[in-house]
Amino acid sequence: MTEAKTIYDKIWDAHLVADKDNYSLLYIDRHLIHEVTSPQAFEGLRMAGRNVRHPDKTLAVADHNVPTTDRSVEIEDEESKIQIEALKNNCAEFGINFIDMSDIRQGIVHIIGPEQGFTLPGSTIVCGDSHTSTHGAFGALAHGIGTSEVEHVLASQTLIQKKAKNFKVEIVGALTDSISAKDLALSVIGAIGTAGGTGYVIEYMGNAVESLSMEGRMTLCNLTIEAGARAGLIAPDQKTFDYLKDRPLAPKGDIWDKAVSYWKTLPSDPGAHYDNSIKIDIDNLSPLVTWGTSPEDVIDIDGNIPKPEDIEDEAKKNAIRRSLDYMGLEAGEPIKGTKIDKVFIGSCTNGRIEDLRAAASIVSQNKVSDHVNAIVVPGSGLVKAQAENEGLDKIFIEAGFEWREPGCSMCLAMNADKLLPNERCASTSNRNFEGRQGRGGRTHLVSPKMAAAAAIAGCLADVRDFS
């Protein structure tokens, strides 16, 4: 009998080029690049006189730094313009497929990969961006890498790796109208902490995970990196295949059929070994919100802000004090009702069509609170077009939202979309770190429906009061 393997073990074994004394060389099927973490890699190649081994296995798009306002005018910020130009020129020089800003397919790198069928089950995918874990939703082994590794992949189509351990996260219970994949992900991070997954690849399973749409699964896997794990994985199933079939870069015809039979062998074998496991029951889960400056600072929307004195660990206690001070919050107070200034709906966590539909369902027939500035930034040109087809743009605009062009935008605030000091934001993005959305800005991570509810209420609100 062969040894029972997890899906991670199987993908690892199928991509092993060489096992060295202290490391392994892993083959990389798919490589995504963007303007911020690639210029120095191309510079390195040029300096060493090296070439790109497989230009066809890399797909490039500018997303982090692009303006989300009118695309027909030139980029104002000189440095951003140079960086985006550099990506374009590097791709031309090395023969890499580049999706231009004027192309309808342009969007956030982790949204366009699946949309184009570039992301496939059982493949290895890397990108110089930590939220590459998103692609794990398709049963791909996908993780972020640094720029030196981007260069390594460009030159060799391989990556130096050490195998991680297997972590099983089972999520059971029924999803409701007010509980989304974002809440599931935040509850996992809240449970294991931002370092809880360090050294592991997490495999999500359980009926709640199975019942998620592909969009929801991407949200869940996207946030895996916030739990410190190298990657998140969900075994592919019929939903996965249905999503990918006939996508531009997905295999076609006979090869598609063969691929599907292979992908059906990927789910973990019964009895496979996991080095760690937890089970989360979502049956009584309330919509969640972060109060602090780490994604693990999660509480129920009807909960109270924690008190440092209730925490024993000295370092944690001090971290809470620092967070409360930064966030301008009082320990022990209810989080609900905290006044906000901005709302951001978008990012690779929650910038897909389903997220926009969810938010629009709350916004419909309502108005954004007078003191709130709210923006929707679709994750890609295709998401934007789809939303416009469905009339979602009108719902948002009539309610008082701004409707923008696709990009990372206020998720990391590299472009003009940012928080001013002390501004408070309900955001569907993934990081509430100090300064993440602008220096001194205060971020509360929430689901798309919760962000919509906050925009209308003008404060952090419970989406259950809106149904």
Next chain:
Amino acid sequence: MLGILVNMEKFSKIKGIAAPMLSSDGNQFSMMINIDTDMIIPKQFLKTIKRTGLGKSLFHEMRYDFEGNEIEGFILNKDIYRDSKIILAGNNFGCGSSREHAPWALLDFGIRVIIAPSFADIFYNNCFKNGILPIQLSEKLIKEISESALKGNELQVSLSDQIINCDNKEFSFEIDPSNKNFLMEGLDDIGLTLKDINLIDSYEKDADNNLPWYTL
């Protein structure tokens, strides 16, 4: 030998004053946890297309006020820590994004060693590619070393012996042999991998036959 060797100095003994990143509470101090990549180098500095020049922006928002003046209380703004080569910190150092700008900024400032109880995965990897040694030690030992560093004592880190000397005390640390070798030799890992080009060729030949759906 080109590639990363252009930037990477071989790692030898590092001696100097270590800067403890503290989140203090009166006279009870503790190490700051979850120092993320946005703190290490905020995004406005990621627009560069170079690897160098980021040191002046390291820990920008903790180090400078809104007018660009140094914030007095911040450790790296205190005279004796301005030239620190070593950082001491709490759990989960380097969490957040994959930006290699974080180790580039640390290196450009002059940091060659970071000592913390745990590190985020991608950041940890990125350190070795840039000649920075991340050392894992227990919280207790880090506090002990920090107390000594706060008195202005120097620290010596020897990678070859895997030993830290501080205040007449010796602490040993663990490190993966390949990572150690990598730093000691200043190796060009792309060059190393490309020596195995025949293995990559033969993998690709097999994969084209067995896993043709991944061929584009």
